[in-house]
Structure formats: structure tokens, C-alpha cells
Amino acid sequence: MVIETKSPEETFQLGEELGRKAVPGQVFTLTGDLGVGKTVFTQGLAKGLGIEEPVNSPTFTIVQVYEEGRLPFYHFDVYRIGDVEEMEEVGFDDYVMGEGVSLIEWADLIEEILPEKRTEIRIEKDLEQGFDYRKITVEKLE
Ligand code: ADP
Ligand code: MG
DSSP: OEEEESSHHHHHHHHHHHHHHOOTTOEEEEEOOTTSSHHHHHHHHHHHTTOOSOOOOOSSSSEEEEOSSSSOEEEEEOTTOSOTHHHHHTTHHHHHTSSSEEEEETGGGGGGGSOSSEEEEEEEEOGGGOTTOEEEEEEEEO
8 A cells, every 4th residue: 555645744644544443463664764754653653542642752762662542552763773682672572472552663674573464664755746745655464
């Protein structure tokens, strides 16, 4: 599925819709350059899960846990990861195999430890289409 958005609000809404439909144990992986809209999408997804508190990229921790929504939400940002072993240390496997919803920004950096069953979200710019244009590809892998 390919969705084209023309504003941050539209990307947020796509995230919100997927958050509303998310099921226990679902894993979302996000890829795309810095500033492309991964966190905007994530904020929408959190809203769709019923999380009201502000969601930002976890800068000093790899994972941020939100318990107040319809399902637990585990938000990973692995941009600063040095080695995939750091993921084991934070209990990555337990999160992704748990009953909550996991989302990983910069998932391509930890490709080798991603679960096969996941919903891949790829966000791309195309400056010829305008500064706020984003092409978002959603692909369910089994
Ligand atoms: P990332 O997490 O990928 O580094 P952010 O979500 O933090 O990126 O930032 C995305 C930036 O791009 C925000 O400043 C947002 O307002 C802007 N933006 C412009 N157009 C869009 C769009 N269509 N979708 C998402 N973000 C957009
Ligand atoms: Mg981000």
C-alpha cells in the first residue's frame, strides 16, 4: 500500500488510523531519513492507541514505554545504537514478543534482529512534489 501525504497532519492521521487497528503483539518498523516524519507518524499511532501524553523520540533511552492506551506501546528509536547487542540489553526480544504494540524508528539499523512478521513503513521525500510531500509505503511482512 502506498499513501502520499502533503502535510504532517496527514501523516499523523495515517499513523492514528493504523494505531486504532493495531493488534496485540504487532510490530511496526519505520525507515526513512532524518526529518522525514517517522516521529510524526509515531505520534499519530500513539494517539490511535489512546495515548494522550506527549510522545517524542526517546533521546537518552532506546525505548520509551507507554501504558495508558488500549494496549501497551513500546517506542524504540535506535538511531544512536552502536551495536545490536545493546538491544538485547534493553530486553528488545521480550518487548517484540510481548502483548503490546512495538514501533522501531530507524529499524534498518537493526535489520538482523527484526522479527520477520512486521508491518514495514517506509517514508520518503520527493522534493519535486513539494517540501511537505511524503510517499509512505506500508507493507505487511509475514
Ligand atoms: P524523523 O522522526 O523522521 O526524524 P520528524 O517526524 O521528527 O522526523 O520530523 C518531520 C518533520 O517534517 C516535521 O518538522 C514535520 O512538520 C515536517 N513535515 C513536513 N511535511 C510532512 C509530511 N507530509 N509528513 C510528515 N512530516 C512532515
Ligand atoms: Mg524521529
